[in-house]
Amino acid sequence: MPARLKLFLPLILFIVLALFLVRGLSLDPKELPSALIDKPFPEFSLPALGRADTLDKATVGGEVALFNVWATWCVSCRVEHPYLTELAKQGVAIYGINYKDDDAAALGWLTELGDPYIASIADREGTLGLDLGVYGAPETYLVDASGLVRYRHVGVVNERVWTTILRPIYNQLKSGEVN
Amino acid sequence: MLRQLPLLLLVLLALPALAVIETYQFSDPTLEKRYRSLSEELRCPKCQNQNIADSNAPISQDLRKLLYEQLEVGASDDEIRQYMVARYGEFVRYRPSFSGVTVMLWMAPVVLLLLGLVIAVMTMRGRQQTPDGRDVLSEKEQLQLKAMIDKAESDK
Numbered sequence: 001m002p003a004r005l006k007l008f009l010p011l012i013l014f015i016v017l018a019l020f021l022v023r024g025l026s027l028d029p030k031e032l033p034s035a036l037i038d039k040p041f042p043e044f045s046l047p048a049l050g051r052a053d054t055l056d057k058a059t060v061g062g063e064v065a066l067f068n069v070w071a072t073w074c075v076s077c078r079v080e081h082p083y084l085t086e087l088a089k090q091g092v093a094i095y096g097i098n099y100k101d102d103d104a105a106a107l108g109w110l111t112e113l114g115d116p117y118i119a120s121i122a123d124r125e126g127t128l129g130l131d132l133g134v135y136g137a138p139e140t141y142l143v144d145a146s147g148l149v150r151y152r153h154v155g156v157v158n159e160r161v162w163t164t165i166l167r168p169i170y171n172q173l174k175s176g177e178v179n
Numbered sequence: 180m181l182r183q184l185p186l187l188l189l190v191l192l193a194l195p196a197l198a199v200i201e202t203y204q205f206s207d208p209t210l211e212k213r214y215r216s217l218s219e220e221l222r223c224p225k226c227q228n229q230n231i232a233d234s235n236a237p238i239s240q241d242l243r244k245l246l247y248e249q250l251e252v253g254a255s256d257d258e259i260r261q262y263m264v265a266r267y268g269e270f271v272r273y274r275p276s277f278s279g280v281t282v283m284l285w286m287a288p289v290v291l292l293l294l295g296l297v298i299a300v301m302t303m304r305g306r307q308q309t310p311d312g313r314d315v316l317s318e319k320e321q322l323q324l325k326a327m328i329d330k331a332e333s334d335k
Contacts (some may be wrong), residue, residue, distance in 0.1 A: 029227060036267035100237070126241060133266040135224035135238045 034141075034152035035133050041067070041147050042131035049098050049120035050107045057147060060119065064173045065093035066166070067141040068117070068157070069129060071101040072109045074137040080111050080156040087162065088116035092170070096120030099129045099137050142166060144173045201240065202249045210250045217246055217259060220274055222268050 023056060036042075045056045053059075068084060069079040082088040088094050096117035098106045101123060110120070123129055132141065135154075151169050205211040218232035223239045231239040231246070242263070249259050263271045275281045318322060 032224065032268060032270050035264065035266055128243065131266060133224070134266070135267070154285065 016045075031154065032135075034149065035047050036141075036149040037152070038148055038150065041141070041143050041149055042128065044121070044123075044128045044131070046128060047122045049096070049103060049122040050110075051119070055119060055121050060095055060121065060146055061143055061145075063093055063145050064170060065095055065118075065143055067095050067097055067143055068155075068168075069097045069099045069134050069137045069139040071099045071131075071137050072105040073101065074099075076156050077138045078113075080138055080158065081116070083156075083162070084116040084147075085114050087157075092116060095133075097128060097132075098122050099134060100124065100126040140166070142169055142173070144176075201243070203243075205247075206251065213256060214246060214250055217250075218243055220272065220331060221246070221260075222271050222273050224271060230273060275293060 020030075020153075022037065041057065041061065043057055045054055047053075048055045066087075070081075084094055090166050094116050096119070098120045103124070106120070112115075121128060126134070132139075132149075136154060140153045140157050142153075144150050150173060153165065153166060155161075157166065180258040194253050203211075203214070205214065215232070219230050221242065222229045222238055223229045223242070225238045226234045229236075229239075231242045246259065246318045249262065256264070260272065269275055269280075275284065277285055
């Protein structure tokens with residue numbers, strides 16, 4: 001009997017391998033979990049885009065909010081911009097992190113396309129981006145009222161991303177805030 | 180032919196361009212050595228299968244600059260690795276630390292090697308256990324064979 005079992009060994013190996021490979025097909029290797037999940041949003045002190053004041057953790061946040069990393073050189077940011085404007089209209093708090101950009105160009109973009117942000121942090125050197133672990137724009141961080149990073153989405157935020165991923169967490173954090 | 184010679188020489192002289200563009204001046208040659216080894220060990224978060232030494236993605240340039248600055252202020256290799264991991268996760272290390280998650284990664288080669296050795300030893304033993312001169316027929320088999328041949332001969 002064991003000899004007959006041996007005959008099935010290649011088949012069993014094949015099935016195990018196939019299962020791993022099938023699983024691999026549905027994994028996106030580009031989706032990196034942020035190292036900051038459930039950790040505090042990094043400290044910073046940076047100028048506000050187009051304003052004279054300086055922003056830091058005390059002046060920004062304190063509520064459930066999205067922190068959207070954007071730049072005028074980022075093509076996908078232009079794609080997601082209308083949807084962010086839509087979200088802002090619905091009352092979602094969105095802060096911008098203007099990542100490694102030129103202030104004048106960024107302000108021009110906001111006048112042209114509309115400004116969904118409560119405020120935009122001018123991260124000209126990308127220092128805040130570095131502390132956040134940003135590796136490309138657009139990226140969107142969901143931060144809770146106590147300043148903890150709860151989710152990071154890399155890529156465009158559109159209706160599908162918002163309704164399937166971000167909104168459930170956002171609503172959950174919101175309801176926690178009320179209690 | 181002679182007219183084409185300069186062109187040929189130029190083609191031979193063309194060296195492959197190196198991916199890394201910027202150069203840093205280190206205050207100490209040992210720092211440069213550490214810079215080399217660390218930049219080869221750290222992975223570019225954007226380009227996935229390149230280390231930051233190979234990649235010219237903007238994020239890799241930033242990380243190289245950061246690496247240079249940290250080395251110059253005297254950070255240790257471990258401090259730099261921790262700094263990077265705190266921001267980009269374990270993903271940035273091509274040589275992951277030994278932990279519960281990576282235990283399989285680290286142990287797999289050893290376990291597979293041992294498994295291979297066990298299989299090899301078992302196979303060799305199994306071979307030795309078969310009696311020598313198995314291709315020689317026993318007396319009974321000889322008789323059977325002879326009977327078969329005789330039968331075949333008589334059937335002709």
